[in-house]
Amino acid sequence: MIHVNHLSFSYTKQPFISDMTFSVSPGEIFGFLGPSGAGKSTLQKVLTGMLASYQGSAMVNGVECRERTKDFYEDIGVDFEFSALYEKLTARENLRFFASLYEKKPCPIDELLETVGLERDGDKRVSQYSKGMKARLNFVRALLHDPALLCLDEPTNGLDPANSRMMKDMILAQKAKGKTILLTTHNMQDAAELCDRVAFIVGGRICALDSPHNLIMSQGAATVTYTWLENGEHSAACPLHRLSADGQLKRLISENRLQSIHSSEPTLNDIFMDITGRTLI
Amino acid sequence: MRLRSLILWDIRFQARYGFYFLYAVLTAIYVAVLSAVPEGGREKATAILIFSDPASMGLFFMGAIVLLEKSQRTPAALALSPVRAEEYIAAKVVSLSAISLAVAAVLAAAAGVGAGEHGIVKLHIVLPGTVMSSAVFTLLGIIIATRIGSLNQFVLWTVPVELVCFVPAILHLFRAAPAWLRYCPAAVCIDMVSGHAPSPTGVMTVMALTAVLFAAAKHCVLNMWAQMGGAKL
Numbered sequence: 001m002i003h004v005n006h007l008s009f010s011y012t013k014q015p016f017i018s019d020m021t022f023s024v025s026p027g028e029i030f031g032f033l034g035p036s037g038a039g040k041s042t043l044q045k046v047l048t049g050m051l052a053s054y055q056g057s058a059m060v061n062g063v064e065c066r067e068r069t070k071d072f073y074e075d076i077g078v079d080f081e082f083s084a085l086y087e088k089l090t091a092r093e094n095l096r097f098f099a100s101l102y103e104k105k106p107c108p109i110d111e112l113l114e115t116v117g118l119e120r121d122g123d124k125r126v127s128q129y130s131k132g133m134k135a136r137l138n139f140v141r142a143l144l145h146d147p148a149l150l151c152l153d154e155p156t157n158g159l160d161p162a163n164s165r166m167m168k169d170m171i172l173a174q175k176a177k178g179k180t181i182l183l184t185t186h187n188m189q190d191a192a193e194l195c196d197r198v199a200f201i202v203g204g205r206i207c208a209l210d211s212p213h214n215l216i217m218s219q220g221a222a223t224v225t226y227t228w229l230e231n232g233e234h235s236a237a238c239p240l241h242r243l244s245a246d247g248q249l250k251r252l253i254s255e256n257r258l259q260s261i262h263s264s265e266p267t268l269n270d271i272f273m274d275i276t277g278r279t280l281i
Numbered sequence: 282m283r284l285r286s287l288i289l290w291d292i293r294f295q296a297r298y299g300f301y302f303l304y305a306v307l308t309a310i311y312v313a314v315l316s317a318v319p320e321g322g323r324e325k326a327t328a329i330l331i332f333s334d335p336a337s338m339g340l341f342f343m344g345a346i347v348l349l350e351k352s353q354r355t356p357a358a359l360a361l362s363p364v365r366a367e368e369y370i371a372a373k374v375v376s377l378s379a380i381s382l383a384v385a386a387v388l389a390a391a392a393g394v395g396a397g398e399h400g401i402v403k404l405h406i407v408l409p410g411t412v413m414s415s416a417v418f419t420l421l422g423i424i425i426a427t428r429i430g431s432l433n434q435f436v437l438w439t440v441p442v443e444l445v446c447f448v449p450a451i452l453h454l455f456r457a458a459p460a461w462l463r464y465c466p467a468a469v470c471i472d473m474v475s476g477h478a479p480s481p482t483g484v485m486t487v488m489a490l491t492a493v494l495f496a497a498a499k500h501c502v503l504n505m506w507a508q509m510g511g512a513k514l
Contacts, residue, residue, distance in 0.1 A: 048361055050507055070363045084358040088297045100286035101362045141358070 001026045001149060001180040002047065006056035009046060016042045017054070017204045024197075026148070029171070029181040031191040033272065034201035040184045043201070044151055047182065048078060061149065074104055077142035081154040083134040084141075087127040091118055091137050094126060095144060102145040112140040116170065132163035139170060150174060150181045156190055168194060188269040198268070202276045215271050222265040224249075228257045283364065287372035295376060298349075300342070307334070308384050312391045325454060327392035328475030331407070332450060335384035336414035336474060339377045340442065343422025344435035346373070351430075351509065360506030366499045370423060378415040385411040385474070403476035410473025413487050417466065418446070420494035427501040466490045 002024035009017040017039050024030040032040035045051045046058050049068035058065040063072055085094050092109060099106035113119045116136035126134065135155070142150060155171065156164040171194055175181060185191055191198050192212040199209040208215060224243055227235040238246040240263060252258050266274075295301065311330055318326045350356055359369060389407045425438045446467045452458035453468035454475065462468050469483035479487075 050360065070365050073361055073363045076361070078358075078361045080354070080357055082354055082357075084354045086294065086355060087353055088294070093293075097286075097290050098358065098362070100290070101283060101359075101364050103363070 001028075001061065002030075002182075003059040004047075004057070005059075007043075007046065007054055007058050008056055009042060009051060009054040015204050017046070019056075020206050022199060022206065022209055024180060024182070026180050027175065027178045028196045029175050029183060029194050031183045031185060031195035031198035032201055033185060033188065033191050033198050033268075035186060038201045039204035040201045041153065042204075044153065044182065044184050048076060048151055049073075074102060074145065075148045076151065077145065077147035077149070078151045079139050079142040079153065079155060081157055083126075083138055085126045085134065085137060088125060090123050090125055091129070092122040094137065095141060098141050099144045104145045106144050107146055109144075112143060115173075116140050117166070132159055135159055135163065135167065136170075139167065143174070148180060150179050151184075152181060153184045154187070155183070155185070156187060157185075164190075188267060188272065192268045200272055200276055208271075208275050212268050215275075216266055216268065218271075222263050224261065224263045226252070226261040227259040228252050229259055230257075233259065284368045284371060287364070287368055288375050291372045291376035292379065294346075295380070300380060304335070304338075304380055304384050308387050311384075311388055315388065315392045323392050324475060327388055328454060328471060329451065331385045331388055331411060331474045332414060332471045333447065335381040335388070336411045336470070337418040337446070338381060339374070339415050339419025340422040340425075340439060340446075342377060343373065343419055344426045344429075344432065344439070347423065347426035347505075348429075348432060348435065351505075354509060356506055356509040360509060366502040366506070367495075369502055370420070370495065370498050373423060374416050374419045377419050378412050381411050381415040382408055389476075406473050406476050406478055410470055410479075413491070414470040414474065416491050417470070417487065417494060420491065420498045421446075423498040424494065424501050427498075427505040 002022075004020055004022050007017055007020040008015060020043065032043060034040045042051065046054050046065055047060055049060075049065045049072055052066040054066065060068075061072070061075055086097065089097065091113065095106075095109045095112065099109070110119065110122070113122045116139065118133060118136060118140075121129070121133065126137065129137065135158075139152075139155065142152075152171065156167050159167060168190065171181060171183070183191065183195060195212060197209065197211050198215070200207040210218070222240045223237045224240055225235060225237045226249060227233055236246075236248060238249060243249065311334075315323060315327055315330065386404060386408060389404060421442055422439075425442065426435060429435050429438060449458060449462055449465045450467040450471040453462050453465070454471050458468070463472070463480075464483055464486050466487045469479050469487050472483070473479050
């Protein structure tokens with residue numbers, strides 16, 4: 001679906017994207033992770049054909065992005081981080097308007113509204129919608145023409161836990177339908193939960209690219225931390241895979257002297273910091 | 282098909298924002314004002330009124346429309362859709378020209394523009410003149426509105442445009458301008474709006490200006506779309 005080969009881009013003399021190479025398969029959820037200003041939005045703009053003056057190659061759906069025509073967008077749906085809807089129109093009118101811009105037969109609007117729980121609010125003006133409702137409507141706007149590729153920019157940003165859960169379930173439902181999804185985010189939990197593979201982007205470069213599971217495992221397995229009393233409280237940690245070799249732990253267990261014991265796996269965020277030396281802000 | 286849809290939705294947006302209601306009220310007021318003008322000056326007063334409001338409404342309303350669209354970030358969605366800049370611009374020009382045309386028709390008929398001794402209002406000249414003026418002003422409005430970020434900036438930018446467009450036209454209408462000015466597009470337009478048949482050279486001048494403005498408007502819309510999509514160009 002997407003083939004990027006030695007892609008570089010800059011607005012100035014400083015490179016914004018440097019020598020990126022990766023591919024995204026059909027039906028995959030691929031995440032771009034990085035702090036603000038890392039270059040992930042710039043990369044998404046290249047892949048959506050908004051920036052043509054790049055070096056290297058960026059092929060989407062078999063089309064070189066710099067040579068795209070407007071027909072390129074018949075098969076791409078973009079969900080922005082912000083609402084991009086006509087506030088004076090109702091939700092149903094907004095969807096009818098955007099559907100009329102495509103050659104393809106649109107998905108049934110009532111069904112789309114139902115999938116995001118807005119069927120009863122379809123005739124309300126968008127100006128009366130809450131942020132969560134706008135986010136859901138924005139999402140189905142991107143699905144109207146049943147695109148093969150979905151580009152989602154911070155889809156859960158600013159949403160409450162219930163709306164965030166609903167949004168993530170909708171993204172997974174689209175993956176189940178076979179859509180390819182590009183997810184731009186700095187939310188590591190979302191990325192770990194949703195993405196098949198993620199690319200860590202810092203300073204316009206891909207620092208690591210793999211599945212969240214492999215990235216976590218590559219930096220060492222989980223550790224077990226335990227505490228016991230012996231002239232005050234003491235604690236020690238041991239890698240999970242070397243637990244049987246920890247004589248002290250064995251002794252404390254046999255003497256029933258453990259105060260507490262728990263395992264802790266590194267998160268994707270820990271891995272990101274280990275690899276890039278940066279935090280996600 | 283897409284152009285037709287864009288035009289119809291633009292008309293719907295304009296109706297939703299009260300443009301049609303506003304112009305229904307304004308037209309009634311203008312007709313009342315024109316009926317109070319002595320017959321000798323009515324034709325020129327009508328020409329000035331049509332030229333300075335319905336024909337040039339695109340200049341002012343494009344500021345409001347484009348700034349509103351920018352505030353709702355819908356240009357970003359249009360930029361990443363199959364809509365072409367030419368279709369977006371043409372829809373704006375056609376939808377605003379429709380209001381201009383309706384208002385100009387009522388005013389010209391009410392004031393009897395160009396009626397002469399036979400009493401026939403020259404709508405076949407007034408209305409094409411209104412459409413040509415409306416297209417020029419709407420394109421100017423798009424060029425300005427896509428490049429600015431606030432209504433204050435828009436008002437400031439429209440001042441020089443108004444001076445360049447209105448002063449030669451008014452001077453020409455009152456025969457106070459040099460002869461060469463009759464080929465100025467603004468003079469050609471106000472001539473037509475006042476019911477006078479234009480010369481082929483005059484029409485060609487307006488057509489050429491419209492083509493140049495359309496190309497400039499396309500460039501500005503593409504820039505706006507790229508920037509709304511987040512690209513710094």
